[in-house]
Structure formats: C-alpha cells, structure tokens
Amino acid sequence: MKKTPTIDEIVAIAKRRGFVYPNSEIYGGFIGLYDYGPYGAELAKNIRSAWWRSMVQLEDNIVGLDSSIFTRPEVWVASGHVGGFSDPVVECRECNTRSRADHLIEEAGGFADEKMTVEEINQVFDTYREKIACPKCGKKNFSEIKNFNLLVKANLGNFTEDWSKEPVYLRGETCQGIYLNFKNVLDTTRVKVPFGIAQIGKAFRNEIAPRQYIFRKREFEQMEMQMFVEPDREMEVYEVWREKRMKYYIESLGFSKENIQWHQHENLVFYAKAAWDIEYRFPFGFKELEGVHARGDYDLTQHQKHSGVSLKYRDPTSGVEYVPHIVETSVGVDRTFLAVLTEFYDTDELGGDIRTVLRFPYHLAPIKVAVFPLLKNKPELVAKAREIFDLLKVEMHCEFDDNGNIGKRYRRQDEIGTPYCVTVDFETLEDVAVTVRERDSGEQKRIPISELVHTLRA
Ligand SMILES: [Zn+2]
Numbered sequence: 001m002k003k004t005p006t007i008d009e010i011v012a013i014a015k016r017r018g019f020v021y022p023n024s025e026i027y028g029g030f031i032g033l034y035d036y037g038p039y040g041a042e043l044a045k046n047i048r049s050a051w052w053r054s055m056v057q058l059e060d061n062i063v064g065l066d067s068s069i070f071t072r073p074e075v076w077v078a079s080g081h082v083g084g085f086s087d088p089v090v091e092c093r094e095c096n097t098r099s100r101a102d103h104l105i106e107e108a109g110g111f112a113d114e115k116m117t118v119e120e121i122n123q124v125f126d127t128y129r130e131k132i133a134c135p136k137c138g139k140k141n142f143s144e145i146k147n148f149n150l151l152v153k154a155n156l157g158n159f160t161e162d163w164s165k166e167p168v169y170l171r172g173e174t175c176q177g178i179y180l181n182f183k184n185v186l187d188t189t190r191v192k193v194p195f196g197i198a199q200i201g202k203a204f205r206n207e208i209a210p211r212q213y214i215f216r217k218r219e220f221e222q223m224e225m226q227m228f229v230e231p232d233r234e235m236e237v238y239e240v241w242r243e244k245r246m247k248y249y250i251e252s253l254g255f256s257k258e259n260i261q262w263h264q265h266e267n268l269v270f271y272a273k274a275a276w277d278i279e280y281r282f283p284f285g286f287k288e289l290e291g292v293h294a295r296g297d298y299d300l301t302q303h304q305k306h307s308g309v310s311l312k313y314r315d316p317t318s319g320v321e322y323v324p325h326i327v328e329t330s331v332g333v334d335r336t337f338l339a340v341l342t343e344f345y346d347t348d349e350l351g352g353d354i355r356t357v358l359r360f361p362y363h364l365a366p367i368k369v370a371v372f373p374l375l376k377n378k379p380e381l382v383a384k385a386r387e388i389f390d391l392l393k394v395e396m397h398c399e400f401d402d403n404g405n406i407g408k409r410y411r412r413q414d415e416i417g418t419p420y421c422v423t424v425d426f427e428t429l430e431d432v433a434v435t436v437r438e439r440d441s442g443e444q445k446r447i448p449i450s451e452l453v454h455t456l457r458a
Helices: 007-016 038-057 074-078 101-107 118-131 175-180 182-188 231-252 298-307 333-344 379-393 406-416 426-431 449-457
Strands: 020-022 034-036 062-065 086-091 098-100 146-149 152-154 168-170 195-204 219-229 260-264 274-282 285-296 325-332 345-350 353-358 369-373 398-400 420-424 433-438 444-448
Touching: 007 020, 007 333, 007 345, 034 038, 038 062, 038 195, 038 219, 038 231, 038 333, 074 175, 074 298, 086 101, 086 118, 098 101, 101 118, 175 182, 175 195, 175 219, 175 298, 182 195, 219 231, 219 333, 231 260, 231 274, 231 285, 231 325, 260 285, 274 333, 285 298, 285 333, 298 325, 325 333, 333 345, 353 406, 369 379, 369 406, 379 398, 379 420, 379 426, 379 449, 406 420, 426 433, 433 449, 444 449
Parallel strands: 062 195, 369 398, 369 420
Antiparallel strands: 020 034, 086 098, 086 146, 152 168, 195 219, 219 325, 260 274, 274 285, 285 325, 345 353, 420 433, 433 444
C-alpha cells in the first residue's frame, strides 16, 4: 500500500502547481477561504462532472437543479438553522482567541458534539478543564461556552442600514433549495416517487475555527442528492444508496478500499432514521467525506408547516396521500478534491530520479495531453507541434509547452497529473509519427499522427 502523503506535501504541490491558492493572499490571506488555480479549477470541474454523471445521467429517476444561494429567511427558521445551527465557542480570557469547545475537548481526550446542549458541553469542558490550554497562548483561563450561530448574514433587499435585525442568509446547505422546489419539479417533469433531485452549489458557514486546509472552509461547495420516497420504503432505498455511494468512490473515482470506510453516527438527531458517513483516510486521519442519511419526513413537514403549503404527494395508482421521506447523500467538492489529491499523490523513482506524480484517472486529470516540440528554437518543430496541438485540443483538454528541457517538461506534467505527453522531434518530419509518453510507467511509444486521437482516447 502506498503511504498517505502529509498535509504539508499536499499543500506544497497544490500551491506550486497552481491547484489551490490562499484567498486574498497579497493582503495576508483570509482564514477559511481558498481559491482554485488553473489546474484546481479543472480538477474541481471534473469532480463535479463525475458526480453529476453518476447521479443525473446514469440514474433514471434523478433530475438536476440549480437553486439560488439566497432564499427567504423563513426557510432557515423552518429548517432549524436559525435556532440550532451553531457551534459551541469558548473564548480565552488572556488573548481573546475563540476556539471550538468541542474540538478542545476532543483534543483533551473527551467527547462532545453539536447535538449536545450548551449546558452539557460546559459540564464536559469542566471535567477536562485542567487538560485544556488555549491553542494560541497556552493559558488555561477560559470564558463560559456559548453557542455561536453559523449562518452567514447579509443585507440583500434591505436598504435600511439596519439589517442586523432582519437579515437574510447565505445558504448554509444546498438541500433546502431542493426541498423548496420539490413541488415545482413534481408538477413540471415526469418524475414519480421515488425520485431524486441533485444539486451542486456553494454553501456558507461562519466556522469559528476553519482548519485542516480545504477540509473545513467558510465558503465551500456541496454536491447533494435528496431522494423522495414512500415512508415505508425509506430504509430499503437507504440501503441501496449506501451501496451505490461506496461503489462510486471505488469504481468511479478509483479510490482504494483501504482508504475508505463507513462510520455510524453515535448521536442521531431526533427525526433521523439512520446516519452513516463515508470516511476517507485524509493526511490527518479518517474523516467524514460524505454523509448518507435517512431523514424521515422532517424536511418537507417543516416547510409545509412554516409555508402553509401542502407538500403531500398523491400516489397516482392507489390515491394515497403522504409526505415523502428523504434519503440524502451529501458530499463536498472541496473534500473530494482533497481526497483525490491524497489518493493519487505518489512518489517513485524514474530514470534514476525521485519524482512526484499525481496518478489521476484520465477523467479527473486537469490536462489530458501535453504537446511539446523537442526544441523551442527550431521553427519547423514548433510549427508541427502547434499543428498537432490544434488537432488534439478539439478532442480533449491539452496544453502546449516549449519551455525548458524535455525532462523538466515531463516532471511538470507528472506533477499536474497529465496522463500523456506527445513530443514532436526531427523524426516526426520524416515518419509522420510522434513519441507518446505515458505518465505512470514513463514508457514511450512511437505513434503515427493519423492514429493519435484514436489511440489517446482508447
Ligand atoms: Zn489565549
């Protein structure tokens, strides 16, 4: 088994090769925010496409949606986020650093989570107080723990300058937009229960202590699917989706089995029927990648109650009416991105040198083929390489590179995970063929230009 890279190795290659940049870097950065660079943007796009393909294209009864980031604020009251979507925060009395109380308790060997009341967490904190020091100054003088709401507030549509009183919220999760459009989708498409709605989009959380690189960001991107099911078929559908999602990571993304595992929630929220997470072996250990949850009828019932609009479904055969139950799958683009970098990061020895290589599967690779003229200062080689680049670029995402020696160009493409490099040399002008070098093995083959597109595709 390949060894898991360290987070420092991942951060370094992601920065060096233009996958991930710190946000507002020239101003000193902005905690909890990162930007995807040219190759990161491509990788994220390919991650979204793989998910969308598996959910919307390959499933007969799932349709896509792209709902707004803003909604009426009542939505977040109905969903429970205004009342209960909070993290327990403790403040250091010496240096005023705010920390997640549950994280500090965990690090001291205890257990606390967001489902406990603030009184319960204060009690647990007290029992570990001796062992808990401020992560910034190391002192042990803390305030009482308070709950801090994670919704990000904004002033859309409020021109009174006093929007603190009636804020709207940037969505804290994408699935609320799915619930809000349940009836629209039902009325305007051919779906029948059981059916799903899938959505990819940004969500925002005012995390107190964003950490672990892009694992916990304040602005992040979710890929969520909500399956609307008959109440008594909820658990059956749930089991089907548990299996499908695990299979997706192994078969569609190519993750190895030993890097992925199930984790059952110890504390279920009151309405949930079952909640398991798919955990990935990140550089900092096994952590949640995706949640697969059976949520009962809580979501639609809440919106029915708060909006006053019936969200019942009438079975076309039996005529029976019911509020559908929800089976949800929810994963972040950013967490998948970090898992993909971790999974495919590798080092080996090639031609006597140690190289770093990202062994992305073809469909995830930001660049599929790089095209090089052997020498930059030979116009006939550059012209031929340009011609081949123009031929290939309409078929797949390519990059043209004539900088530095060929060995350096190979290393660079290895580090951005490009599966194939095509080199145009003097022989090309004679035999109308090129050298194709394969990333993982470093093997080189001579391929006629006329067969190039077909061979690379295969
Ligand atoms: Zn402190």
